[in-house]
Amino acid sequence: MKIAIPVAEYCGLDSLVYGHFGSAPLFVLVDSEAMSVEALGNPDHEHEHGQCNPMKVLAGAMPDAVVVGGIGTGAVRGLRQAGIRVYRTTGGTVADAISLLQNGELEEIVAQGTCAGHDEGSGCAHHPHGH
Numbered sequence: 674m675k676i677a678i679p680v681a682e683y684c685g686l687d688s689l690v691y692g693h694f695g696s697a698p699l700f701v702l703v704d705s706e707a708m709s710v711e712a713l714g715n716p717d718h719e720h721e722h723g724q725c726n727p728m729k730v731l732a733g734a735m736p737d738a739v740v741v742g743g744i745g746t747g748a749v750r751g752l753r754q755a756g757i758r759v760y761r762t763t764g765g766t767v768a769d770a771i772s773l774l775q776n777g778e779l780e781e782i783v784a785q786g787t788c789a790g791h792d793e794g795s796g797c798a799h800h801p802h803g804h
Contacts, residue, residue, distance in 0.1 A: 674705045676774065677736040678767050683712040686768040694744035695730055701767045702734055705775065710767070740770045740779065749782055 679697030680688040686708075691697040700713040715730050730748070731739075738758045752759050760779040762770045773779050 674738060675734075675736040676703045676705055676738045676740055676771065677701070677713065677731055677734060678703065678740045678770055679715075679742075680767065685710050686766065686771070688767045690740070690742055690762055690764055690767065690770055692742045692764075694739065694741045694748055697730075700731065700734075702736060703767065703771055705771055738774070740774055741782075744782065753783075 677700045678688075679691040679694050679699075680701050681691050681698055682688065683699060683701065685701070686703075688701050695715075697715055699715055702711050702713045703709070713731065713734055735755070736757060738760060739752055740760045740762050742762060742764060744759060749759050759782040760774055761782050762773060762779055770779070
């Protein structure tokens with residue numbers, strides 16, 4: 674299974690999961706069978722809020738799943754339409770997220786319960802301060 678996980682800085686499996694899908698500077702693309710990892714830049718990370726193009730964000734990669742801390746409704750819809758499953762994690766490293774996913778411990782995200790915004794106090798609890 675190929676899994677894309679947003680990160681701020683590439684450190685392989687030790688990369689910390691970034692708080693939001695669309696604005697992440699890059700992604701770690703993990704092949705969970707081979708446990709190989711590669712960095713994947715996000716050419717759309719400075720898009721306007723609500724204008725996320727998930728296929729552009731993923732730079733054309735077609736993972737089987739995306740694991741995120743937070744994501745907007747439109748991005749979830751776009752990913753799901755492309756056949757990509759979306760799961761929520763609460764932080765930690767890429768290795769932690771992969772382990773949780775493989776153990777069936779991550780919630781799959783559908784359109785409900787997604788991020789409402791990027792502003793402080795927006796009710797989007799997954800954003801760590803400073804992101």
